[in-house]
Amino acid sequence: SQTIHQWPATLVQPVGSPLSLECxxxxxxxxxxxxxxxxxxxxxxxxxxxxxxxxxxxxxxxxLSASRPQDRQFILSSKKLLLSxxxxxxxxxxxxxxxxxxxxxxxxVT
Amino acid sequence: GDxxxxxxxxVTLSEEAFLTINCTYTATGYPSLFWxxxxxxxxxxxxxxxxxxxxxxxxxxxxATYRKETTSFxxxxxxxxxxxxxxxxxxxRVSGGSYIPTFGRGTSxxxxx
Numbered sequence: 001s002q003t004i005h006q007w008p009a010t011l012v013q014p015v016g017s018p019l020s021l022e023c024x025x026x027x028x029x030x031x032x033x034x035x036x037x038x039x040x041x042x043x044x045x046x047x048x049x050x051x052x053x054x055x056x057x058x059x060x061x062x063x064l065s066a067s068r069p070q071d072r073q074f075i076l077s078s079k080k081l082l083l084s085x086x087x088x089x090x091x092x093x094x095x096x097x098x099x100x101x102x103x104x105x106x107x108x109v110t
Numbered sequence: 111g112d113x114x115x116x117x118x119x120x121v122t123l124s125e126e127a128f129l130t131i132n133c134t135y136t137a138t139g140y141p142s143l144f145w146x147x148x149x150x151x152x153x154x155x156x157x158x159x160x161x162x163x164x165x166x167x168x169x170x171x172x173x174a175t176y177r178k179e180t181t182s183f184x185x186x187x188x189x190x191x192x193x194x195x196x197x198x199x200x201x202x203r204v205s206g207g208s209y210i211p212t213f214g215r216g217t218s219x220x221x222x223x
Contacts, residue, residue: 044154099201
């Protein structure tokens with residue numbers, strides 16, 4: 001069966017520091033992969049999606065970037081975090097229109 | 111473009127009450143419709159889905175019927191439990207369309223004992 005992992009689970013970082021969040025999927029090949037963010041009390045905001053290795057589409061221009069170095073690995077990065085980057089980050093993969101979400105990373109920028 | 115509109119929350123109910131969370135949509139093509147649930151501190155989980163008009167999706171006592179004539183996919187449960195307290199998201203994806211699903215803003219459900 002397919003599983004999706006995210007780490008770390010929680011992260012507290014100072015403003016201006018770098019960020020790297022990792023997502024890996026097991027049990028499927030060539031998945032479509034997504035990064036979402038949820039601000040407190042808000043809905044889902046799609047940040048990036050990828051249909052293959054090295055193929056990244058950005059939905060929201062900001063100081064975040066994404067990379068897909070391997071088929072089942074999706075990384076979210078930032079060179080300098082802002083206070084507004086705080087939130088709950090969710091990775092997901094999709095099949096037949098259904099989305100399967102990871103457990104999320106709670107990021108607090110201080 | 112595609113859009114999903116959900117009723118504003120929070121919805122507050124007593125245990126064993128009947129639940130309805132409204133969801134309506136607009137889509138440029140023929141969508142599949144989904145309900146996802148997010149428990150506190152967790153990622154979203156697929157709750158149920160329907161892929162064509164008049165289909166009824168069901169899971170864990172929840173049901174939703176794909177109504178093409180009213181472009182709706184309302185979520186219902188006959189008797190809610192405290193453990194159903196969560197945020198519920200309605201979503202759609204158009205077949206053959208982009209890889210990006212469209213989500214509603216989510217509706218928070220709080221069930222009191």
